[in-house]
Amino acid sequence: MTCTLGEVKQRADFIVYWGGNPAECHPRHFTKYTIMQKSKFLPRGRKDRTMVLVDIRETKSAKAADIFMQVKPGKDFELITILRALIKHQHVGDDQIAETGVTREMLDDLVQRMKSCKFGCFFFGMGLSMTRGKHMNSAALLTLAAEMNAFTKFVAMPMRGHGNVTGADVIMRWQTGYPFGITFNRGYPRYNPGEFSTVDVLVRGDCDAAFIIGADPGATMPQPAIDHLKRIPTICLDPHITHTSKLARVHITTAAQGISAPGTAYRMDELPLPLKPALKSPYPTDEDVVRRINKAISEKPFWLPEGSQPQMITAQV
Amino acid sequence: MTLQIIDNATCTFCGCVCDDIQLHHDEVRIHEAKKACVLGTAWFLNHTAEKKYPDALIDGKEATVEEAIQTAATLLHEADMPLVYGMSNTTCEAQKECVAMADQLGGLLDSHTSL
Numbered sequence: 448m449t450c451t452l453g454e455v456k457q458r459a460d461f462i463v464y465w466g467g468n469p470a471e472c473h474p475r476h477f478t479k480y481t482i483m484q485k486s487k488f489l490p491r492g493r494k495d496r497t498m499v500l501v502d503i504r505e506t507k508s509a510k511a512a513d514i515f516m517q518v519k520p521g522k523d524f525e526l527i528t529i530l531r532a533l534i535k536h537q538h539v540g541d542d543q544i545a546e547t548g549v550t551r552e553m554l555d556d557l558v559q560r561m562k563s564c565k566f567g568c569f570f571f572g573m574g575l576s577m578t579r580g581k582h583m584n585s586a587a588l589l590t591l592a593a594e595m596n597a598f599t600k601f602v603a604m605p606m607r608g609h610g611n612v613t614g615a616d617v618i619m620r621w622q623t624g625y626p627f628g629i630t631f632n633r634g635y636p637r638y639n640p641g642e643f644s645t646v647d648v649l650v651r652g653d654c655d656a657a658f659i660i661g662a663d664p665g666a667t668m669p670q671p672a673i674d675h676l677k678r679i680p681t682i683c684l685d686p687h688i689t690h691t692s693k694l695a696r697v698h699i700t701t702a703a704q705g706i707s708a709p710g711t712a713y714r715m716d717e718l719p720l721p722l723k724p725a726l727k728s729p730y731p732t733d734e735d736v737v738r739r740i741n742k743a744i745s746e747k748p749f750w751l752p753e754g755s756q757p758q759m760i761t762a763q764v
Numbered sequence: 765m766t767l768q769i770i771d772n773a774t775c776t777f778c779g780c781v782c783d784d785i786q787l788h789h790d791e792v793r794i795h796e797a798k799k800a801c802v803l804g805t806a807w808f809l810n811h812t813a814e815k816k817y818p819d820a821l822i823d824g825k826e827a828t829v830e831e832a833i834q835t836a837a838t839l840l841h842e843a844d845m846p847l848v849y850g851m852s853n854t855t856c857e858a859q860k861e862c863v864a865m866a867d868q869l870g871g872l873l874d875s876h877t878s879l
Contacts, residue, residue: 473780474801480780607779609852611859615875618851618859622867629873631866632845636873644878645849654872656843658836660862662850662876680839684854688817696839698821699832703853705776706794706811710855715779722855723773725789726813731829733858741865743837750841750870 448593450568450602451716452480458488458600461564463499465588466523467572467606470508476606477511481570488565497560501526502574514557519548521579527587531594533558562598569603576605582640607715611661611704614713634757649675657681660733661704665690684733699736702728710734767795775800776853777807846871 455462462481469476477483485492500512501523509515518526526547532539533554544551561567569592576585588603595601607613616626623629625638641647645664648654649672656679665673666689676694683695686706692698702708707728711719748754767788774783775797786798787808797808820832827835840846848866851859852875866873 472803473778474803475780475782479782609876610776610778610781611854611856612852612876613779614856615851615859616877618856619863619873619875622860622863623873627873627875627877629866631870631873634870636867640878643872643874645847645872645874646878648847648872648874654843654845654847656840656846658840658846658848658862658865660848660850660858661852661854664849680843682836682839686811688821692821695821696823697832697836699829699836700817700819703811704855704858705774706808707813708855710857712774712776712781712855714781718781719856720774720781720783722776723770723787725768725770725773725787725794725808726791726811728813729815730819733854734861736829736833737858737861737865739833740837740840741861741868743833744841744865744868747837747841 448589448596448602449604449716451718452604452714454566454602455568455604456480456484457486458566459568460489460495461497461499461560461567463501463567463569464508464512464606465501465569465571466503466574466576466578467570468502468506468508468574469570469572469606470506470511472572472608473606476570481568482511497564499557499560514553516549516553516557519546522547523575523578523584524580524587527584527591529554530558530561531587531591534562534591534594534598561595561601564599567592567595567599567601569601570606571603572606573608604716611712613715613717614711614719617713617717617719634751646672649673652678655679658684659691659695660684660737663689663691665692665694684736686730700730701733701736702730704733708732708734765790773797775804775807777803840865840869840871843869843871848873850875852876 482498489495498512499514501516503520592601592603623636628640628644630643652675681695682697683691686703705722707726770787773785773787785800788796793812794808797805818826820827846869
């Protein structure tokens with residue numbers, strides 16, 4: 448249950464940032480899309496909107512918030528579950544609330560505000576989705592947003608970092624049916640995060656070659672994963688010499704997207720936007736290099752035994 | 765020297781993908797990025813059209829792009845379980861080619877999302 452940032456800008460009078468720090472990580476999110484904008488439905492702009500920040504520490508974003516709720520680290524799932532109970536007037540014990548680091552008064556006030564708003568929106572960041580509980584936290588928050596629709600309009604949206612990471616999800620969904628963590632080793636796509644997701648694959652040492660594009664796992668991944676990338680032949684495409692390039696067998700310098708390479712990028716609300724490159728790069732684009740590698744691979748025998756091609760199963764009536 | 769101006773350029777540093785940036789450039793570097801935030805300004809001003817790095821490296825030695833492409837294709841083709849990973853800081857057009865690569869290799873495909 449989500450919407451575009453345009454709808455948030457026009458209509459959202461109640462905005463919750465959960466486990467994110469937009470003031471430092473998405474500096475224009477406040478001013479361009481959420482709390483600062485005036486609109487037909489919210490003519491007084493900031494005065495018509497309420498912003499809540501839920502985080503484990505008081506970041507710079509807390510200054511912009513009307514209400515700051517400091518949750519104990521790793522207790523996000525518990526807090527969301529308590530909110531789900533409170534909106535339905537179910538009993539929640541004092542010790543359960545105390546565990547989250549938030550008071551009952553704050554929670555009652557939050558529930559009352561959530562129910563009385565016209566259009567509520569949760570923005571959740573890596574502080575929720577990448578800490579203890581991981582995707583279960585995101586799932587709980589999405590469920591809370593869905594259940595809030597019994598009272599008023601409520602949506603949830605992840606705060607995506609890293610330029611076009613949303614585009615990667617969209618393209619993989621379009622091409623394979625799954626957003627990430629995919630294998631083609633049976634000739635058709637299969638999806639299983641935990642088994643086919645990169646960190647797990649590298650830490651277990653499952654893969655025997657790696658092609659890295661537009662990422663720097665050599666700087667961001669846990670050490671056992673980096674060690675495995677050093678052991679296997681790694682190929683890296685990047686506009687700079689990165690940590691990954693240094694441990695790779697092959698590095699190809701490419702043009703930077705949006706600066707000197709044209710194309711399309713997706714905003715975090717899955718809106719595609721065209722890029723307007725200002726400069727001409729002396730390097731080829733990612734698209735060009737990957738296409739040429741694909742062509743070179745296609746000239747070699749197919750990976751099935753004796754280079755045989757996969758057979759189409761024809762319908763038998 | 766007068767700078768060329770590009771209106772409504774798109775910034776791809778973070779997930780906001782702001783598309784209202786005004787860039788002032790002289791074809792080598794971007795001198796000003798109006799409306800961009802601190803992160804976006806740093807992103808635009810730190811990339812230039814100068815040739816700072818070698819075209820390609822194979823085992824740490826300089827090589828041509830074509831040699832690197834052939835080596836990459838051979839290494840990926842020889843592998844039993846190659847991994848295609850990343851795709852954050854690149855265009856959708858390149859991402860589509862990456863999906864095609866994983867498909868034709870019978871390999872793994874994953875993005876930053878799973879981190």
